[in-house]
Amino acid sequence: MNLKNLRNEVLVQNTKNLIKEENRILAKVLAHFLEIEERKLYLELGYGSLFLFAVKELGYSEASAQRRIDAMRFLKKTPEARPMVEKGNLNLSNLSLLERVSREAQATHAQNVAALNLLHEEPISALEAETKLRGYFKLETKKRVVRIEMDEETYQLWLETKAKLGEAKDSAALKKLCESQVEKPQKKVRQNPKTRVAGVVLRRELLKEAEHRCEYVNPINGQRCENQHFLQCDHKIPYFLGGKTVQQNMRVLCRQHNQLVYQDLKGENVF
Secondary structure, X not given: OOHHHOXXXXXXXXXXXXXXXXXXXXXXXXXXXXXXXHHOHHHHOOOOOHHHHHHHHOOOOHHHHHHHHHHHHXXXXXXXXXXXXXXXXXXXXXXXXXXXXXXXXXXXXXXXXXXXXXXXXXXXXXXXXXXXXXXXXXXXXXXXXXXXXXXXXXXXXXXXXXXXXOOOOOHHHHHHHHHHHHHOOOOOOOOOOOOOOOOHHHHHHHHHHOOOOOOOEOOOOOXXXXXXXXEEEEEOOOHHHOOOOOHXXXXXXXXXXXXXXXXXXXXXXOO
């Protein structure tokens, strides 16, 4: 099959069908992991643990192997999770997370089922899932090391803010820095509508209004992009067609959708 010959809607539907099959296969793989562990088959094959068997015999990376082992062990003690895996309502990462957190909490079966339903309600990120689970089991929130990628403009703002308070070498200093931005917002500066690039204040207002998410909406199904990375300020009426750099004519797009809009304009021969 040549995928390039498929219509867009067929390509999307085929992908959805494959994902459904992938979910069913994942449930079967985890069931096989469980049977291999119960038979201790890995010992007969010369491996000291299921983890080593999964890495060296099955070819998984260490992280992938551990996620599947954790997921399998949660399924073993909470079989109610299996239909959710097969239907795609519970992904591998969250299933693995459930095992790690419930093990730390020494949870009962009833607690595991309740925790399972917490993640079954709606799709959430791994960070949100862990926060929700640790809150449910009343576990201490883990401290995190955060690495942030930012563009040059944001980096310069960070340096300026940091310089005002001294170097934030610990969490207390960082907290002080963050609180200062809430308590003492910077004075607004009027944006020159004749300039092409949105200034710092306008960009901040646009990002706030967009909830730091891409504002592109699919014209067919109304789906809004959820991308929060590489966000750019774009003119609704293009700058080269006389569009002004004012809030009413600006929107936030991720880099990919900004390029898509640009390509659409090229296709309409507006250049």
